[in-house]
Amino acid sequence: MIQFILKGIIRDKNRSLLPIIIVALGVTLTVFLSGYLAGVFQDVIQQNARFETGHVKIMSKAYAQNKDQLPIDLALLETDKLKDELQAEYPDMQWVQRIKFGGLLDVPDDEGNSRSQGPAAVMAVSLLSENTQELDRLNIRNSIIKGNLPKENGEVLISNDFADRLEIEIGDEITYVGATMYGSMAFQNYTISGTVKFGNIGFDRGAVIMDISDAQQILNMENGATEILGFFNNEQYQSESAEDIVKKFNAQYENTGDEFAPEMQSLEDQNGLGEILAYSNYMSQIIVTVLILAMSVVLWNTGLLGGLRRYKEYGIRLALGESKGSIYRKSIIEAILIGAIGSIIGTLFGLLATYYMQEVGLDISDLLNQSSMIMPSTIRAKIIPSQLYIGFIPGLVAMVLGNMLSGMGIYKRETAHLFKELEV
Amino acid sequence: MKTLLKISLIGLLILISFFTQAQITADQVLDKVKDNMNANSTITESKMVIRGKRNTREIVSKGYAEGNEKSFTEYLSPEREKGTKMLKLEDKLWIYNPSTDRTIQLSGHMLRQSVMGSDLSYEDMMEDRELKEIYEATIVGEEKIGDRNCYVLELNAIVEDVSYQTRKTWVDTERFVPLKEDLFAKSGQLLKRVKLEDVKEIDGRWYPTKINYKDMLMSGEGTDFIVLDIQFNPEIPDYIFNKASLKR
Numbered sequence: 001m002i003q004f005i006l007k008g009i010i011r012d013k014n015r016s017l018l019p020i021i022i023v024a025l026g027v028t029l030t031v032f033l034s035g036y037l038a039g040v041f042q043d044v045i046q047q048n049a050r051f052e053t054g055h056v057k058i059m060s061k062a063y064a065q066n067k068d069q070l071p072i073d074l075a076l077l078e079t080d081k082l083k084d085e086l087q088a089e090y091p092d093m094q095w096v097q098r099i100k101f102g103g104l105l106d107v108p109d110d111e112g113n114s115r116s117q118g119p120a121a122v123m124a125v126s127l128l129s130e131n132t133q134e135l136d137r138l139n140i141r142n143s144i145i146k147g148n149l150p151k152e153n154g155e156v157l158i159s160n161d162f163a164d165r166l167e168i169e170i171g172d173e174i175t176y177v178g179a180t181m182y183g184s185m186a187f188q189n190y191t192i193s194g195t196v197k198f199g200n201i202g203f204d205r206g207a208v209i210m211d212i213s214d215a216q217q218i219l220n221m222e223n224g225a226t227e228i229l230g231f232f233n234n235e236q237y238q239s240e241s242a243e244d245i246v247k248k249f250n251a252q253y254e255n256t257g258d259e260f261a262p263e264m265q266s267l268e269d270q271n272g273l274g275e276i277l278a279y280s281n282y283m284s285q286i287i288v289t290v291l292i293l294a295m296s297v298v299l300w301n302t303g304l305l306g307g308l309r310r311y312k313e314y315g316i317r318l319a320l321g322e323s324k325g326s327i328y329r330k331s332i333i334e335a336i337l338i339g340a341i342g343s344i345i346g347t348l349f350g351l352l353a354t355y356y357m358q359e360v361g362l363d364i365s366d367l368l369n370q371s372s373m374i375m376p377s378t379i380r381a382k383i384i385p386s387q388l389y390i391g392f393i394p395g396l397v398a399m400v401l402g403n404m405l406s407g408m409g410i411y412k413r414e415t416a417h418l419f420k421e422l423e424v
Numbered sequence: 425m426k427t428l429l430k431i432s433l434i435g436l437l438i439l440i441s442f443f444t445q446a447q448i449t450a451d452q453v454l455d456k457v458k459d460n461m462n463a464n465s466t467i468t469e470s471k472m473v474i475r476g477k478r479n480t481r482e483i484v485s486k487g488y489a490e491g492n493e494k495s496f497t498e499y500l501s502p503e504r505e506k507g508t509k510m511l512k513l514e515d516k517l518w519i520y521n522p523s524t525d526r527t528i529q530l531s532g533h534m535l536r537q538s539v540m541g542s543d544l545s546y547e548d549m550m551e552d553r554e555l556k557e558i559y560e561a562t563i564v565g566e567e568k569i570g571d572r573n574c575y576v577l578e579l580n581a582i583v584e585d586v587s588y589q590t591r592k593t594w595v596d597t598e599r600f601v602p603l604k605e606d607l608f609a610k611s612g613q614l615l616k617r618v619k620l621e622d623v624k625e626i627d628g629r630w631y632p633t634k635i636n637y638k639d640m641l642m643s644g645e646g647t648d649f650i651v652l653d654i655q656f657n658p659e660i661p662d663y664i665f666n667k668a669s670l671k672r
Binding site (some may be wrong): 062073074104106108112113114117119175177179180182183184185187188189220260 | 477504525526540
């Protein structure tokens with residue numbers, strides 16, 4: 001019977017073409033938007049985690065209260081010991097030390113006078129130590145535009161845009177001017193080993209990346225760091241595990257009264273990422289629900305119009321002795337088939353559109369010129385497993401629902417009326 | 425008769441001095457303050473006591489100043505700061521650091537940074553205009569600071585490019601030395617409080633030898649600037665206020 005109905009669908013384009021197009025369009029939209037939202041939100045979360053928040057982050061209590069100002073005088077000290085303890089306590093996580101600080105980069109001319117200057121946002125990470133994961137985590141190797149990774153202390157990476165602005169080349173010497181964690185003046189000469197571009201407006205504007213030992217030396221912060229970041233071994237954020245670790249860790253220092261005692265925060269506790277995570281889930285649910293409802297209403301109308309157009313056919317079939325129930329069931333099977341065809345086409349188109357946005361992306365750097373938020377400058381969608389069913393199911397359900405509602409009319413028809421309509 | 429005449433004369437003098445004082449204008453107060461605080465040139469040896477969250481540091485420096493537009497400071501201790509020199513010529517500020525052997529001109533937002541972790545910013549150090557040039561002053565009352573009677577002056581900026589839109593200054597009515605100053609932002613927020621203490625008579629002028637600068641947006645007790653030795657109007661050779669002297 002299915003084969004018979006399928007033949008009918010293929011042969012009678014008037015019956016199937018419009019519903020298939022509508023279902024396919026709705027499913028394409030649902031699938032693409034799901035992939036788009038997943039890509040955008042995941043990028044934002046991952047960029048923030050890798051560069052800023054970690055999956056969990058430890059700071060001193062005083063630093064945590066003023067973290068936006070990067071108060072290096074409130075940094076954590078004896079961090080090697082703390083890091084070792086954390087590694088022993090939570091072996092399924094990787095713990096890394098970082099220091100973030102600001103200052104002035106000064107480029108000398110031939111006579112040693114200031115030729116150009118710019119405010120620098122320095123991120124000190126483990127670049128030179130063996131087996132460091134930071135190069136991969138921050139995608140530093142692939143972000144190098146010119147030159148190489150630092151090979152020894154005293155060499156730094158600088159963002160490509162910043163280097164262009166300061167008119168400096170690989171091998172040039174620059175001077176960092178700032179303050180130590182105790183407020184003394186900090187001066188240090190560095191050599192540019194390479195330039196990087198992360199595709200992140202905040203960092204590409206004026207970032208300098210140096211080895212953490214260089215930063216500890218210049219900031220008078222031996223065995224210290226402004227933050228210790230924890231990453232799950234699989235690099236995927238696990239909300240519940242992170243919350244458990246945060247509770248357990250913070251309980252140890254709850255009543256110390258020491259403002260320099262460590263405090264741990266999860267990714268969701270920082271930079272409003274908890275709200276972004278919740279928002280992304282709500283947005284996905286809302287978009288899918290709205291699309292199902294909209295598609296159902298449209299398909300209900302399509303089904304009604306189709307049903308009305310096929311009243312003569314139903315009348316003849318009833319006149320030939322086919323039962324109302326049989327006609328209704330067959331129209332539902334027909335709807336399932338049309339819904340399935342539309343959903344398959346829609347899912348395919350949705351996945352193709354998502355793949356295109358995943359590979360090519362949309363450059364929004366012009367919109368982010370004044371933004372300080374960690375946002376990727378190219379928006380990319382992401383193909384996720386749920387896209388295989390997130391559009392297919394509502395496409396099918398909406399089509400069947402629309403036909404079930406429109407088909408109700410069949411039961412309300414009187415055979416006498418049908419004959420009258422047929423003008424028999 | 426003579427006694428009566430004496431009493432009348434003394435009474436008259438008191439009355440004159442009372443009326444003279446009562447009629448003193450804010451600008452006159454500022455002029456008298458300037459006579460005390462400013463000199464054609466000064467050589468000052470001073471100590472800055474900077475109270476940080478984790479420790480207290482003392483930085484000793486020797487400063488040369490000529491008028492309001494030229495100054496040269498050399499940091500003498502501690503070891504980390506020793507040899508660092510600063511030269512200010514009009515609105516330009518250069519810093520020399522011996523470890524990098526670089527002379528760097530500070531500009532832009534760096535001028536708002538703290539000097540050596542103190543509650544003073546480079547911008548505070550750079551302000552060289554006379555108060556009367558950039559503020560309109562009014563005497564708004566009299567108050568006591570400790571046991572000293574003070575005029576309370578309110579200064580409102582009459583130019584755009586000022587670090588503090590409003591200042592409230594307490595000036596000793598007898599010695600004409602400021603004893604306290606509150607510095608406000610355009611929004612009216614109190615940004616800094618300066619307390620001037622240990623007023624001593626040096627070379628015929630009254631001068632505060634301990635000044636506490638407190639950044640009101642930061643916790644802590646502020647930074648003390650203690651004058652160890654000061655010479656007014658000494659001869660300062662021209663080469664001091666030259667960029668070459670930074671590397672000397």
